[in-house]
Amino acid sequence: MHLDVYTLFIFELYILILLTGVMLFAWIGGRRDPTLGLMALMLAFATAGTQLSSMRSDVNDIIPVLFSNLLILLCYGIMWSAVRVFTGRRIILPGVLAGPLIWAFFCLSPDFYHSLSQRILLTSILTAAYTLMTTVELWHVRRQLNVTFWPALPLSLFHAGFYLMRPVFDDGLPYAEMAGRHSSGFFAILIFEAILYAICLTFIILAMVYERGQLSYKLASLRDPLTGVGNRRAFLEFGNELIRKRKNCTLPLQLMLFDLDNFKKLNDQYGHAGGDSALIFFCSIVNSLLEKKDVFARIGGEEFACLTSQPKEQAIKMAETIRFRLAQSSQHNIPMTVSVGIAFSDLNQDTISHLLIQADHALYRAKSAGKNRIELS
Known part of the structure; x- marks a missing residue:
């Protein structure tokens, strides 16, 4: 079965816009939970980064190469922060910005900038690193979390493993194929996996936040507000x-x-x-x-x-x-x-x-x- 790259790309863009709206409305209607707010911001940056990645031309490719990947890496840093906030820990801003800054620093080198294989390798490593950091955050507080968080673990591990394998299978031809609307083996799978990951992650986070909210209401109904003991x-x-x-x-x-x-x-x-x-x-x-x-x-x-x-x-x-x-x-x-x-x-x-x-x-x-x-x- 052949997957058309251009069609998948348009589909991914619309899915990201839809998920951004869903998460934004959930944040507005959910007592402004910071986890939902950060996830809405992450999806908005992902939408912008995906859109910028299509602005490739033979004259100037600084926008899709530098700024598109910078925004997408920033998304993963925000996602890591959202999970930290959900687990009751503070945001580490240097950690959020580390990935995008590393990418920008390497792009200053002409040898790196003009080597597609090196760019694929670095983005894959940084993406996998942020995803594994997110997984570690959930695993670290697994005994304290009273919500169903385990579906996020295999999802994140699969996503990290997928990107660690990307440098091996990515043939470096996706952009030309997107322009010609031809089929691509690995790059089509890459877009398809990104769509599934975004959808699954969004609804897992929504379910976790909703379950925690229900639990807090239940605990409040069982607690004496003055003394803090049960009622x-x-x-x-x-x-x-x-x-x-x-x-x-x-x-x-x-x-x-x-x-x-x-x-x-x-x-x-x-x-x-x-x-x-x-x-x-x-x-x-x-x-x-x-x-x-x-x-x-x-x-x-x-x-x-x-x-x-x-x-x-x-x-x-x-x-x-x-x-x-x-x-x-x-x-x-x-x-x-x-x-x-x-x-x-x-x-x-x-x-x-x-x-x-x-x-x-x-x-x-x-x-x-x-x-x-x-x-x-």
Whole structure:
């Protein structure tokens, strides 16, 4: 099957214009996510660079040789920066400009400038280098990314490998063939691969940004905005999940229910700012004692719950440590204490609702018995 180079070139140009528009509108409508903004800029430069590459003539070829490749290399630097921004890292401007500057420097040499094979070799190496740097950025933070990023890895590796093989297969005849609208083996494949890479990369980045946005909304819906700990919805969701995972384990779970004593007095005397600081301070004490798998959340105004897989004796000890540390401190010169009710899971009745009811009964007894104490279900 023969692929017409001129037709593929026009198709590539229109595809790049379309993808630039898609990414630009996604950036405008997506809370101006910097990753999308950089990708829109990258595609715009790619469109300009592709257009300039067609402006070849026998009289002057400085525009397609120097400026076209300079813009395309700048695209790869921006793409690398977009992935760095997505992964939470800063843009390294010298790294972005290094490829284009290296290209411009080599073009100052007449021997290099008039050698098509040398130009193909350098552009291929720089393109592969930027693509591999982009791949490394994703791989470096793979454990921290909570989005589906793996399709970008084989795509980038294939693209880098393709350009590393280009100097071997590129016969250096594409420009004459473009002018004559003839078929070309490798150069036609080069354009076709560039089209597929641009399309796949655009939609992979869009999917990653969208998935991260959805995840951030979900996390926000499960977090108490004041204290930063989970809310009641998060406690029920993650608590039931922890119970399901422990169903076949003989070691039961413990649920601790905390209620800050005399909290209304602190609020009345020092306002909501005083009450807020007390809640934040209490959460800092509890967070310093939690284990990784423990579930802790604010389930009411001054009421908190903690589901832990620690043994019964250690759970009681942790609750006593929290009670003691809080009693030894104060907020705005008002002593702070907490009452605690602890419920122990029954393997035959493993539900959060059941544990909350049992812990609430124990908490009520702690309040009735004088506060600042721990009662067991």
